[in-house]
Amino acid sequence: MTKKSSKDAGPATPGQTTTGFKGNKHYLPSKLCKTCGREMTWRKSWAKNWDQVLYCSDKCRS
Numbered sequence: 001m002t003k004k005s006s007k008d009a010g011p012a013t014p015g016q017t018t019t020g021f022k023g024n025k026h027y028l029p030s031k032l033c034k035t036c037g038r039e040m041t042w043r044k045s046w047a048k049n050w051d052q053v054l055y056c057s058d059k060c061r062s
Ligand SMILES: [Zn+2]
Pocket: 033, 034, 035, 036, 037, 038, 055, 056, 057, 060
């Protein structure tokens, strides 16, 4: 007589790492516009001069 039932579940998979995603992409720096105070999120076009970016748009810059 076997005690095993047909409903036996297989071994649970530990840690579901489906992708090799490191998860660093969620963090993007942001700062506030000097003129309107709106939060600006880092853009790729600002990568070179992020430190110099003070305004969210040309309108705020002028
Ligand atoms: Zn602004």
